[in-house]
Amino acid sequence: MLRKLALAAVAALTISASSALADDALFHDLGGRDGIATIVDDATANFLADPRIKATFDNTNMDRFKTNLTDQLCVVAGGPCVYKGQSMHDAHKGLHLTNADFNALVEDLQAGMDKVGVSFATQNRLLARLAPMNRDVVTK
Amino acid sequence: MRIDVLAALAAVSTSLLAIAPAFADDAPQPASSGSVIDQGMSMFDDGKLLATGGVSDLEGAGGGGLATWALTTGYGTRDGVGLDGHFTYIALPDYSLWTEGVAVGLWDRVELSYAHLTFDTEKVGAALGLGKDFEFDQDVVGAKVKIVGDAIYDQDSWLPQIAVGAQYKSTDHVDILHAVGAKSGDGTDFYVAATKLFLEESLLVDVTLRETKANQFGILGFGGDKNDSYSSEFEGSAAYLFSRDFALGGEFRTKPDNLGIAKENDAWDVFAAYFINKHVSVTLAYLNLGNIVIKDNQQGAYLSLQVGL
Numbered sequence: 334m335l336r337k338l339a340l341a342a343v344a345a346l347t348i349s350a351s352s353a354l355a356d357d358a359l360f361h362d363l364g365g366r367d368g369i370a371t372i373v374d375d376a377t378a379n380f381l382a383d384p385r386i387k388a389t390f391d392n393t394n395m396d397r398f399k400t401n402l403t404d405q406l407c408v409v410a411g412g413p414c415v416y417k418g419q420s421m422h423d424a425h426k427g428l429h430l431t432n433a434d435f436n437a438l439v440e441d442l443q444a445g446m447d448k449v450g451v452s453f454a455t456q457n458r459l460l461a462r463l464a465p466m467n468r469d470v471v472t473k
Numbered sequence: 474m475r476i477d478v479l480a481a482l483a484a485v486s487t488s489l490l491a492i493a494p495a496f497a498d499d500a501p502q503p504a505s506s507g508s509v510i511d512q513g514m515s516m517f518d519d520g521k522l523l524a525t526g527g528v529s530d531l532e533g534a535g536g537g538g539l540a541t542w543a544l545t546t547g548y549g550t551r552d553g554v555g556l557d558g559h560f561t562y563i564a565l566p567d568y569s570l571w572t573e574g575v576a577v578g579l580w581d582r583v584e585l586s587y588a589h590l591t592f593d594t595e596k597v598g599a600a601l602g603l604g605k606d607f608e609f610d611q612d613v614v615g616a617k618v619k620i621v622g623d624a625i626y627d628q629d630s631w632l633p634q635i636a637v638g639a640q641y642k643s644t645d646h647v648d649i650l651h652a653v654g655a656k657s658g659d660g661t662d663f664y665v666a667a668t669k670l671f672l673e674e675s676l677l678v679d680v681t682l683r684e685t686k687a688n689q690f691g692i693l694g695f696g697g698d699k700n701d702s703y704s705s706e707f708e709g710s711a712a713y714l715f716s717r718d719f720a721l722g723g724e725f726r727t728k729p730d731n732l733g734i735a736k737e738n739d740a741w742d743v744f745a746a747y748f749i750n751k752h753v754s755v756t757l758a759y760l761n762l763g764n765i766v767i768k769d770n771q772q773g774a775y776l777s778l779q780v781g782l
């Protein structure tokens with residue numbers, strides 16, 4: 334009986350350890366917080382060069398934006414970061430963004446991840462977690 | 474008619490290919506200024522992500538090749554419209570099939586489509602006493618409406634994008650269709666399509682249920698001596714996205730078996746779709762339609778070009 338319990342405990346520990354591993358797998362596949370910061374740098378350069386959406390950043394403090402976006406993507410990917418920015422709804426509500434704006438930003442982010450060499454499948458794992466934010470971000 | 478559409482498609486596609494670099498993935502699009510023309514063109518907001526408009530299926534609707542999907546054709550978002558044309562050629566051992574058509578997607582919700590199918594009986598036509606290369610022509614007018622869900626954005630839910638639609642099909646040579654046992658030269662299919670992108674897995678899945686009387690998609694008319702009521706048929710696709718512009722997949726479609734003179738089989742295909750940009754895509758498939766009238770094992774190549782605004 335005791336042996337069975339011990340076995341069960343080991344099994345449970347193994348499962349929770351592996352699910353903890355699985356939980357931050359995306360964070361690691363994106364290169365940790367440093368990797369994500371590089372992606373955000375490249376992606377932000379793309380946002381600011383993209384005539385479809387660059388005007389929306391006219392009044393934005395870009396350093397704060399990059400820090401907050403990095404922390405947020407880190408949290409979304411399962412990493413050990415703390416996001417100190419506003420909620421997605423509050424951050425975007427005044428911007429009147431459309432689905433076309435949203436997808437333009439996604440394309441620029443994809444280009445940023447391409448540049449760093451993040452595989453397409455890994456990119457999709459991140460985008461799968463960002464896609465539902467569409468409901469808070471797109472207000473037009 | 475076929476030649477006109479072909480020439481027009483070819484012209485449009487070469488000009489689009491020529492300007493393609495200007496529209497390449499990350500190349501920014503010119504911001505629209507205030508002129509009427511710019512405002513008109515900005516309806517075509519090109520705002521969807523690459524490949525998320527699907528391609529044009531056999532019957533002219535947005536879908537795969539055999540299956541009609543719940544996605545709205547083209548690249549217009551809910552604030553815009555998308556317009557595309559397609560040309561498809563299917564080479565089977567004993568027959569060939571051409572389809573060409575146009576479709577418009579409105580506000581990522583409503584899709585209207587027209588397709589013209591030409592089925593060439595080649596030598597079988599002579600064997601049946603119709604004459605070599607005897608052709609059946611079919612027009613398909615389709616409408617589709619998205620009811621609920623978003624195949625792309627709703628990644629936090631199991632709910633697929635669901636659309637309902639109808640396709641009115643009308644085939645010529647009704648006297649011959651009657652002679653083979655078909656009850657009518659025209660009919661309407663009704664369907665419910667559920668499509669979902671499993672982005673985490675890079676997998677797109679569609680499941681569609683169709684109420685139909687069509688024999689061989691309607692090319693051999695509607696209803697028959699064996700059965701003249703609607704049958705519930707299944708069609709489905711699964712595609713794995715290898716990159717933003719390339720997908721490989723397979724499809725399956727069941728069909729009614731209404732005619733006494735010839736057994737009708739299920740159809741399947743395996744396909745590769747290449748999205749050159751939001752204006753041009755090419756689909757290549759290996760398609761098996763099974764038995765068609767006196768010839769078994771009709772499997773061969775499927776080649777489709779889609780061009781869009």
Ligand code: HEM
Nearest residue numbers: 386389390393401402405418419424434435438463466470
């Ligand atoms: C899933 C998609 C998106 C995510 C995850 C995201 C994330 C963020 C984050 C973390 C912030 C910082 C909030 C803060 O500092 O408190 C932010 C702000 C901002 N975002 Fe987004 N965003 C998304 C979509 C978009 C889109 C589509 C646009 C425009 C095309 C956009 C434009 C902006 C702008 C202009 C700001 C700064 C607002 C300000 O200055 O206060 N975002 N976003």
